[in-house]
Amino acid sequence: MSLDLRRRSTRILRRVCGGHTILPRSCILSDNISKAGDIAFASGRFADVWKGHHDGNPVCIKAFRTYTADNLIEIKKRLFQQLVIWRRLSHPNVLPVLGISPELFPLCIVSGWMIDGNILDFMSAHPKVSRLRLLAEAASGLQYLHSMDIVHSDLKPTNIVIDSNFHARLTDYGFMAIISDLSTIDPRSTTPPSTGSVRYMAPELLNPSHSDLENSNPTKESDVYAFGMVTYQVITGLQPFPGDYDDVIIHNVATGERPSQPPCMIEWVSDDIWNFISRCWSASRDDRPDVEFAVNTLNDATNASEARRVKSYRTNDRGKKDSRRGPGASNGYRLRTLLNYFFISESTLAERKCVEASN
Numbered sequence: 132m133s134l135d136l137r138r139r140s141t142r143i144l145r146r147v148c149g150g151h152t153i154l155p156r157s158c159i160l161s162d163n164i165s166k167a168g169d170i171a172f173a174s175g176r177f178a179d180v181w182k183g184h185h186d187g188n189p190v191c192i193k194a195f196r197t198y199t200a201d202n203l204i205e206i207k208k209r210l211f212q213q214l215v216i217w218r219r220l221s222h223p224n225v226l227p228v229l230g231i232s233p234e235l236f237p238l239c240i241v242s243g244w245m246i247d248g249n250i251l252d253f254m255s256a257h258p259k260v261s262r263l264r265l266l267a268e269a270a271s272g273l274q275y276l277h278s279m280d281i282v283h284s285d286l287k288p289t290n291i292v293i294d295s296n297f298h299a300r301l302t303d304y305g306f307m308a309i310i311s312d313l314s315t316i317d318p319r320s321t322t323p324p325s326t327g328s329v330r331y332m333a334p335e336l337l338n339p340s341h342s343d344l345e346n347s348n349p350t351k352e353s354d355v356y357a358f359g360m361v362t363y364q365v366i367t368g369l370q371p372f373p374g375d376y377d378d379v380i381i382h383n384v385a386t387g388e389r390p391s392q393p394p395c396m397i398e399w400v401s402d403d404i405w406n407f408i409s410r411c412w413s414a415s416r417d418d419r420p421d422v423e424f425a426v427n428t429l430n431d432a433t434n435a436s437e438a439r440r441v442k443s444y445r446t447n448d449r450g451k452k453d454s455r456r457g458p459g460a461s462n463g464y465r466l467r468t469l470l471n472y473f474f475i476s477e478s479t480l481a482e483r484k485c486v487e488a489s490n
Contacts, residue, residue: 141215145215148211149209152204152211153211154215154231157230158230158231159232160241161233163184164234165235166181166182166192166235168182179194180192180193180194181194188243190229192232192235192240193240195238195309207238213305214230216279216281216305218230220276220279223271223298224268224269224272224298225275225301226245226301226302228240228242229243245292245294248292249290250288251288253293254365257297260297262365263429263432263433265293266365267426267433269299270425271426272299272300274426277421282350282354283305284304284307285303285304285306285328285331286301286331286354286357287330287357288365307349330360330380331360331361332384333352333353334356334385337381337384337385338381338385351421351422353416355420355421355422356411358422359407359408359409359411360390362404362407362408401435403428404432407420407424407425411425
């Protein structure tokens with residue numbers, strides 16, 4: 132099937148599934164699925180996250196919170212339109228959506244359970260991991276989504292998870308397309324009236340009229356802005372606009388304020404990375420780079436960082452031997468040192484210095 136025909140068939144399928152609130156059988160998980168316990172693992176603004184099992188494998192079940200029949204119908208239409216697209220996605224840096232389970236919850240999304248959690252959890256548990264590599268993988272996943280005309284719309288560190296092979300994967304992509312209208316969500320919610328995470332939202336989403344826009348619909352360019360914020364936080368370990376309330380952040384972003392470059396980044400991170408981050412934060416959407424540029428920049432930085440570590444390893448290892456076991460024992464020392472250099476990232480050192488400087 133040609134790419135054009137595939138896209139046309141997908142559009143037709145979306146209209147049918149959304150208009151008639153039906154789904155292909157492959158999208159419905161009705162057998163061998165269960166949730167673990169009676170208490171949700173975590174709760175967000177619009178959904179609760181449950182741990183469960185499907186065919187013996189751990190899964191993540193994200194259940195929408197709805198309270199009226201009208202809410203249920205409206206969200207179901209939107210979800211079914213998105214689900215037929217999500218099920219067709221296939222990329223090593225995008226977490227697959229397995230389907231829904233109406234037997235467990237009226238509306239939910241089921242995906243694989245990532246035992247290592249999100250990128251922040253993983254970096255905390257594995258401080259020697261290469262953060263540049265994880266960011267490059269996340270950028271690759273975003274590039275794929277954009278190539279499929281999918282806007283992530285809620286890109287932030289907690290929506291970048293780590294799989295069992297220690298690779299980054301994007302999750303919750305397109306979620307905001309379902310819940311963008313707050314009238315379809317719990318009317319008793321006391322949280323601020325914004326569907327995204329303000330710290331990572333582009334200025335045109337926070338104040339559309341200031342950007343001469345009629346609406347605040349997320350775009351590929353707003354995804355790039357969010358990715359710039361994610362890159363800043365992952366490398367430095369510093370949250371954008373720490374301690375500020377949402378309304379303060381909205382005002383500051385609208386007036387052009389962005390996080391400043393910590394001294395640790397000047398010392399440890401190349402100018403190319405900071406320039407890339409700064410371009411992602413541009414107030415004008417047209418001035419932001421595309422995701423292909425992000426992938427190339429981060430891959431180049433990752434390769435350069437690894438090359439420096441290998442060179443440093445060779446320099447330090449030259450002439451060193453383990454005197455306790457004789458000349459041949461230096462192989463064991465060399466292996467331990469090589470592993471150490473390959474798994475300690477310069478961005479980890481940068482984060483430590485940034486955190487120390489902020490205390």
